Amino acid sequence: MNSKYLKLLIVLSGQLLTIMDIFIINVSIPSIQKDIHASNGEMQLMISSYLIGFASFLITGGRMGDVYGRKKIFIVGLIFFMLSSVGCGISTGAGPLIIARFIQGMSAALMAPQVLSMIQILFPVHEERTKAMGWYGITIGIGTIAGQFFGGYFSSLSFMQEPWRLIFLINVPICILSVFFSMKFLNESKTPVKNAFDIWGVAALSAGLFCSTYALTMSEHQGFNLKNTALLLISGCILIYFIKNQKGKIKKNRPYLIDFKLFRYKNFNLGIWAVVFFFIMLDSYFYIVSLFFQDGLGISPLHAGEIIVFQGLGFILASLFSAKLVLKYGKNTLIGGIGLIAGVLIIQIFTFNLQTPFYLFYLLFFLHGAGVGSVIPSLANMALSGISATLVGNASGVYNTFQQVAAIIGIIAVGGVFYYFLGKQPSAQDYHYAFLMAIVINIVCLVFVAASIFMLPEHILPKSKMAKNP
Template identity: 65%
Template sequence: MKSQELKLLIILFGQLLAIMDIFIINVSIPSIQRDIHVSNGDMQLIIASYLIGFASFLITGGKLGDVYGRKKIFIIGLVVFMLSSIICGLSSNSWVLIISRFVQGISSALMSPQVLSMIQMLYPAHEERTKAMGWYGVTIGLGTIAGQFLGGYFSSLHIMHEAWRLIFFINIPICLLAIVLGLKILEESKTTGTAKFNVSGVVILVLGLFCFTYALTSSEQGQFDGKSIFLVLSSIALLFYFIKNQRNRAKKNQSYLIDFTLFTYKNFNLGILAVSFFFIMLDSYFYILSVFFQEGLKINPLDSGEIIVFQGLGFILASVFSTKLIVRFGKKILIIGLLLIISVLIVQAYLFTEGVSWVLLYALLFIHGVGVGSIIPSLANIALAGIPKDLIGNASGVYITFQQIAAIIGIIMIGSVFYYFLGEKPLVANYQKAFEMAISSNIVCLFAVIIIIAKVPDHILPGKNKYD
């Protein structure tokens, strides 16, 4: 294996862990609740705490890599992820699990921006970077599938008492392998200069993002009350102050956390907008699909998970093969992929009814996965193309932060549309109507992505003809 490919494999271990542990706990919920006596409210916090820690520290993680070294922060992230996974697996009560899951999220936020940054550093040429981003997409697909599969598999084992603890212990050998190889093979890279780390900026930003994501994840569970409104308003005030503070520090040549010159790059702004609309669609789709399958079509959880695996298979396949097409035809492939997703959503809205054929479910989810897999890797490529090396970690952190927050917003906004049309005492017809209206909202988001992609300059994702 070439040195460059081995380095890519090592850093993708970090992305695999970050994605896998978002999903791995979901199927294990009943087992965890039974064994350590966790209430429904605490279980929701266990799930949400990882996402809150992840989203709140992504920008900080990216900046840490820029200032102190991307390899160093990546390895630290792996070590903290492994230690927090061990504590998760040994947890004897809900609060230990909530706190250790929060720390897991923070460690994922240390790793993920370094993954995107190091891919940009390893593959500066457009064609090679596009292929590498295809493997980045494959990793996301594998993490999604592995998380759901391993969560169900370990929770159903009878070889040990409380077998669900293995969903956290499985991270240990992966982390150890990545740490050992990373220390030996990865090369260090960081921003040149002696800029200090802006600690006060971190505190303000993390508090602002924490308030916002905590309020959103609470409202996702139907708890949007006075406390949530207060947290959102506090978050807006903190983030507004953060922006003003960072601009003033930049003018005075003091250290800062976000370099706002990032937003002078047209492709970065378009990439941020595109990934936001796309993830508003994508995560809300999975959330609503799970509810619709189990409550509307009365498909049991195990079979629902099996159906969604076909989506992941399509995602992985497209992540590999679409990169060759993008290198040849440029952004036209993204627009075709988006139109494919829109088409399959329309078909799903009309054909996903009681008694629907299992073959049809598998086929339509697989095609949906093909569409999604052809899009996600290139959205990061659009946002980060041409960003200077000294800004790449910062840009990666901002990009993934928008992605994660958009995902939560999508679940809340489009989930609210779904539940509005569902009503209080829903029948099968109500589920069908609610699903159709939610899918319509998803399609609006996808058309917004098409408009944004059309505005991306041709040199950002050039086809082969651009080099002729």
């Protein structure tokens, strides 16, 4: 095997763990709640604590890779992810499990930016990097499906008490193998100029992101009560201070956390806009469709899960072919993928009802996944292409942070619209109308994504010369 692709497989193991553990807990919620006697509020915090820790430390993780070495921080992330997974697996109460999940999210935030950074460094040539990003997309699809599958499988085992603990302990052998192969095969890389680490910047940014992500996540069920509103205001003040503080440090040539030169790259700015609107659409869609299926159409959780699996299959298949299509047709491939998603959403508005045959659900979700799989890998490629080696870790952390925060905002904002049109005593017709209004917002988001890609300079996602002259 080509050594570059062996290294790619090693770093993608970190991405697999990151994605898998977002989804693996969802199916096991009833078993966990029963065994550790957790309240509904504790279960809600248990699920969200991973995402809060993840979103709060992504930029820090990216900058740590730039300063201390991407291989080193990737391995540190794997080790802490393994230890926190053990903590989750042996927790006897809700409190320890919530804390362990938060540390898991922080550990994932150390790994995720290094994955994108090392792909950019390993594959500097456009054609190879495009193929590598295709495998990045495939990993996301596999992680999504594997998380839901393993969550259900381990929770249903009968040979041991509390089998749900295996959903966390399964991470241990994966982490051990990844650490071993990382130490043996990965090369170290960091910024050419040695920079000290901005501890105060980490504290300020992490506090600001923690307050905002916590408030947004908890408001999904609690609403914008006094506590959540106050946290958002505090977060805004902290982040404004952080930006001014960072700009001052850069001018004085002192250690900093975010280099605002990033935002001089047109493709990075367009990539951020694209990923924000895309993930507002995507995560809100999964949230809404789950409610619509189970509460509006009366589809059982098992059958709803089967339908979602077809979306994942379409995602993986499209990710396999998207690299070749991007090399042949450039950014038009992404425009086509967005058009496919929008078309499928429109068809769903008119076809999803109580009489819809299951084969149509499977087909439309497969096509939806194919559209998503043709877009997601190239969004990261679009944002990070041409970024200098000194900024790539920083850029990866910022990109991932915007993605995670957008996902939370999408669930809250579009979910709020869905509930508004649903009313207090909804009928099947009310569910359909609320679904319609949510899908309209999703399509508007896709228009903004398409506009961002349309404005992308041609040299960022060029058609390969081989594709032009076969």
